[in-house]
Every structure is written in structure tokens, then in C-alpha cells.
Amino acid sequence: MREIREFEERLQVENTSGEIPGFLHLYTGQEAIAVGVCEHLSDIDYIGSTHRGHGHCIAKGCDLNGMMAEIYGKETGLCRGKGGSMHIADLERGMLGANAIVGGASPLAVGAALSARTLGTGGVSVAFTGDGGSNQGLVFEAMNMAVVLQLPVIFVFENNGYGEATGHDYAVGSRDIAGRAAGFGLPAVKVDGTDFFAVHEAMGTAVERARSGQGPSVIEAVAMRWRGHFEGDAMLYRAEGEVAELRANKDPLTLFLQRVEGQVLQEDIEAIDRQVAAAIDEAVERARAANPPSAEQVLTDVYVSY
Template sequence: MSETLNRESLLKAYRIMRTIREFEERVHADFATGEIPGFVHLYAGEEASATGVCMHLSGADYIASTHRGHGHCIAKGVDPVGMMAEIWGKATGTCKGKGGSMHIADLSVGMLGANGIVGGGGPLICGTALAAKIRGTQDVGVCFFGDGASNQGTIFEAMNLAAVWKLPAIFVAENNGYAEATSSKYSVPCENIADRAPAFGMPGVIVDGFDFFAVHKAAGEAIRRAREGGGPTLLEVKLSRYYGHFEGDQQTYRAPGEVQKLRETKDCLLQFRRRVTADGEITNEQLDAIDREVKTLIDDSVVRAKADPKPAPADLLTDVYVSY
């Protein structure tokens, strides 16, 4: 167990992962009613990745997300109540109901936003990392992207630029095995996405995305290296999502029982619980209490979101352009 993870840190990590899971499970259930507008792409099953990475970050560090961004938002510190209102399209949402699921952002905590453009976060992170380098801070930028985005030119260009300029950037490839419905075994010619790292002159690290501790350790080393001026790292986190590419995806491309087997044998929350309770430092009762508190938080956020007002017609042209 990492020395940086004391009892308080472990409880915090579990709370973040449980909040992501409960948030996503509730959105999954409510989306089926037809009340939530727009598209939804759920992060359930991948909680250890966002949490393991973002536990090392401060509010001054920036992350760029993907269309599957709820987990990254929560791990970076975006308020789940505001997020739920945003997903319901309400004026009280994080982006005043104008972003929805795929475009949640909160610059106040360093969350540049979920992104409907596949691979769109790479250039954004190069910008924040360059700003940190010019200012002489030790801040870093983290770009989360999927195995589908690993084939996008924007990601290649961003990694190349980060390596040439030795930027404090970390590229986190969350390889859940499917780019929408296409297996990464078909769309990626090399065995691992991280195998591409040497072409850009940066370390490539592969980690088990079901193991929070493995992600936390690998991310910590990459982030420390970036803060110390060592340049970028490509971190490939191998994991799996529990739901479809989007809500409504029938997942006919997955084997029968595939997801159920993952939930029973590899689930990151179950693995975490078994490990931290094994030595008695943390009890199941403590974790159960967090489960209840998180469920209450998410239930309350839905009640509030349903009752909150929608944006008014007069709001249509606000927040369209930046005011300097």
C-alpha cells in the first residue's frame, strides 16, 4: 500500500469512487424514464482510473475529459449536485443547463470540460501545461482519452508537442476495450496503446485499471516527474465500462455475461474494499456508512434537480462569448 495513502486518504478515495458509481447508476436508471435530455455516456466500472489519477492533483492543476466525463468531474472536485442539475438541463447546473452530460465544465476546480470531440482534450492540456511552464509553477495538465481517441491526429500532435517542449503533461489512455462498438484489438495495430510512447520520446506505462492502488502509484510517478521538469508520460489504464457506449446501446458486440463476470470478479470498489479491510485499519462498517451518505447525497441531488427551474428564453444568448 502506498505510503502516501493514510487512513484519511483511503476513506477519501473510497468516497470518490462510490460517489461516481452511485451517480452513474442513478443517471442510468433515470435516463430510462425519458426525463433526462440529450445523450449520456456512463463511466461506471472505470472509477479507479479517475480517482487514482486525480488524488494527486490540486485545484491549480487542469484536466481535460471525454464524452464519458462524469467520473473525471467528480474525481477533480466538481459538485455532484450541480452536475446532476446540469444533466437534467436546469439553470442551477454547473454550466447553467447549457452543457448537459457531454459538456460539463468547472474551471474553478481545474476541470476544462467533458468533450464531444474525440481526442479534443490533448491540445487543451498542452495549453495549460505550457502556461504552467512559462509561469514557472509546478502545475500539470492531464488529458484523459479513450482507445478510440488514441488513433486521432490531435492526440498524436499533442503528445509530440508535449515531448518537444517537455511540457508537464500526462496523457491517460483509458482503454476500455471498445471504441464505441469496435474492439481496440481490431483498431489498434500494436498490442498496447502505451507501446506508442517511445515514438514520442516519452515513457509508456501500462496499469491495471481495476486496481486503484496500481493506478495511484503509476499516476503519482508520472505526475511527480512532470512537476520536476521531466516532461510528459503516456499512461495506459486497462479497464472496462459496465454500460454501453451510450445509454440505449444494446452492446451486441460484447460476449454474453461479460459485464456480469467483470462486476463479480474485477470490480474496483470490491477490490478496494477487500484490500483496505484486510488489515483491520478500515472496517466494513466505515465503508458502509460512506455508502449510505453517498446514496443520500445522490438521491437529494435528483430531487433538487427535478424541482429546479429550466433556463429561461432570455438566457439563450448569455455565456456565448468570453468577456475580457
């Protein structure tokens, strides 16, 4: 969680330099969801992400240097600098990619789950989707197919309060993502997404079901995002003082430390903070020093014809 927080807060600063191409959608405030979910996964398991995917990548074990270089558009990036923030992928780590298509991870995760079952790998797949994406028809189709085929897939809906600038309570007719999902015939729970332990427990149950052949599950994790839809978003749709209240009372890292007080030494926490800060510094320095893809590389690793 500290890696995700430091990575995102550093990107918030670096973005003002003008060196980073494209949009950034930061994950700050939602760290406990990605980590609570991915702590149950290994490299044989797959995740599909969203446009707000940095936290998912880090939690799944993607290399920080490769991620930062990708965001900077450099050839040393995980996708050789051609994907950028919204399309980071690392198949060796089971990261099917961030996805700018709203709700796009769900059908991909269903396909990955079908592959895992067919090949007998014992793997599961996870689809991360936002509250906005939860309204998409392809997400409904994916859940239905997962139930019909009883696939080892978990649909994680990150309810961060807003689909771009539209509030969840307005856009989700039932105002209950988990309750609506249960109508497809799969178990669905709603948890506090700022509570690592709540997410971790719910995911443990879902993964056990999936690995034992009992089919798909849904987790709705509620954690309001701290930043705008994208960097530069003025957030005029938010109530005055809303973000300050979140920082003061719903910080996933602070809540985690409160839970483990007396069980973890303060000097160990401080050591982690120093190590993470140094790793992020190194990632930024390497990304800045790296070269962009050459002209000869532009048409490699992409579809030029069908």
C-alpha cells in the same frame, strides 16, 4: 469511487424517465482510474475529459448538485444547463470540460501545461482519452509537442475495450497504446485500471516527473466498461456473459475493499455508502425542482460572434 458508482447507477435509472435531454455515456467499471489519477491533483491542476466524463468531474471535486443539474439541463447546473452531460466544465476546480470531440482533451491539456509552466504555477495537466481516441492524429500531435516543449502534462489513455462498438484489438494496430506512445519519446506504462493502487502509483511517478520539470508521461489504464457506449446501446458486439464476468471479478470497488480489509472498519464503509446515497438523492431532487434556463439566458455565456 462510491460517489462515481452511485451517481452513474442512479443516472442509469433516471434516464428512463425521459427528463434528461441528450445522450449519457456512463463510467461504471472505470472508477479506479479517475480517482487514482485525481488523488494527486489540486485546484491548480487541470484535466481535460471525454464524452464519458462524469467520473473525471467527480474525482476532480466538481459539485454533485451542480453536475446533476447540468445533466438535467437546469440553470443551476455548472454550465447553467447549456452543456449537458458531454460538456460539463468547472474551471474553478481545474476541470476544462468533458469533450464530445474524440481525442479533444489532449491539445487542450498541452495548452494548459504550457500556461502552467509559463506562469510558474507549479500545476500539471492531464488529458483523459479513450482507446478509440488514442488513434486520432491530434492526439499524436499533442504528445509530440509535449515532448518537444517538455511540458508538465500526463496523457491518460483509458482502454475500456471498445471505441463505440469497435474492439481495441482491431482498431489499435499495434494492440499496445502505451508501447506506441513511447515512440514519441516519453515514458509510458500500462496498468490494471480496475486496481486503484496500481493507477495511483503510476500517476504519482508521472506527476513527480511533471512537477520537477522532467516533462510528459503516458499511462494506459485497462478497465472494461460495464455499460454500452451510450445508454440504450444494445451491446450486441460484446460476448455473452462478458459484463457479468466483469461485475463478478473486476469490480474496482470490490477489489479496493479486498486490499484494505482489516485496515478500514466495516461501519466506516457503510457510513460512506449511506452518506453518498443521501447526497445523490439530494442532487436528483434539486435538479428536478430547478428551472431550465430562461429565454433571456439562452445567448449568454456562449459565442454569438467571433
